[in-house]
Amino acid sequence: MRPDLRAYLLGDDGRRVFGPGPVDLLERVGELGSLRAAAIEMGMAYTKATRLVRDAESAFGFRLTQRTVGGSGGGGSRLTPEALDLIERYRSFERTSRWALGAAYATCFSGFRDVPRLGCVVMASGAGERFGGAAGEKLVAPLAGVPVLERTLRALPADLLDVVVVTRWDEVEGLCDRLGARCVRAEGPLKSDTMRAGLAALGERAGCLFVTGDQPLLGEGSVRAMVGALTHEPTAIVRLAWRGRAGNPVLWPSDTLGALAHLDGDVGGRALLAGHAELEGRVRTIEASDEWELADVDTRDDLARLEAVLADRT
Structure with missing residues (x-):
């Protein structure tokens, strides 16, 4: 047995605006240089990928991607500096949350099944x-x-x-x-x-x-x-x-x-x-x-x- 965690950021209305899916999508945009290519690699509809990015931009108040023009692929997307900062902050938050979850699980379930006493x-x-x-x-x-x-x-x-x-x-x-x-x-x-x-x-x-x-x-x-x-x-x-x-x-x-x-x-x-x-x-x-x-x-x-x-x- 092991604990699991999904770390989400919620808007003022309680709806999810950022989490594991959007951060993976942005990281792939950074690697592939294209929002469409990132969506395809994740098996996600392009319309959904676009919605995720726009919802997050609306919640945070800044752009996450910028269009690029020309090149062998005919253009694509790149991450903004604000998006790179957001990814770093979220991953740090996720790591810290997982550590805290693991420590709490090991304490609260100590001696239970395969958890050490x-x-x-x-x-x-x-x-x-x-x-x-x-x-x-x-x-x-x-x-x-x-x-x-x-x-x-x-x-x-x-x-x-x-x-x-x-x-x-x-x-x-x-x-x-x-x-x-x-x-x-x-x-x-x-x-x-x-x-x-x-x-x-x-x-x-x-x-x-x-x-x-x-x-x-x-x-x-x-x-x-x-x-x-x-x-x-x-x-x-x-x-x-x-x-x-x-x-x-x-x-x-x-x-x-x-x-x-x-x-x-x-x-x-x-x-x-x-x-x-x-x-x-x-x-x-x-x-x-x-x-x-x-x-x-x-x-x-x-x-x-x-x-x-x-x-x-x-």
Whole structure:
């Protein structure tokens, strides 16, 4: 399946005055030097070709063709400078519209039939120095008997997201193997290295969710609501929030993924938002069910605190 688009320009009365047919006709006039020859090549009656050109000229207020006299063919037609400008503008408009249509289709129909699902990068490369122990140990540390990273992965619905875990640690890779979760290695220690590796592993996507691996109380319902928000508004940057305060995870639309892949240094997507009013204006928030969905595990005290939260819930 694929989307299709026919881009038309309408007059003030709502009637079509320019579109795929007229622009093809004009381009052939430019190639063949004759309106009659262009009509014949398109299998179009000359009277219809003449009407299309005259209707467009009437709507735009300028001539599109000029008669030429003499020559081996006994005369013909050539395009005016205004017609050449119109063709260029229309083709640019058509290309841009097709790109926007394709992006919207890939987002709104992600996971439907042969359309790829949205991507999801789980950031699991941090050393966890504040947690102590071996590098990456906090991600495999048990929280109420279940590893922190495993609880995070449980919130990511497989019917909506293609998930890749990006790490530098053998213990994390081993856990992913046991869970059947896709895992790739980051080439460096920086956040931008992790993001770049995840995006490269996923390939082209209509959007990508970035989740920290140490966010174990994230809820599947919130993730589904975030995906729903992007589907409703394919250019939105969707963030999970608590009482209006935005946090992680963040779901980025397709037109931002290239910029995210080219970030440098130990920075994430917030660096892309900082100082960019247009991007900041596209941020939409989804309210979490409680504040603990946004909590991450930096220290062993954090882990103990989340243990108590889970105990209260049960």
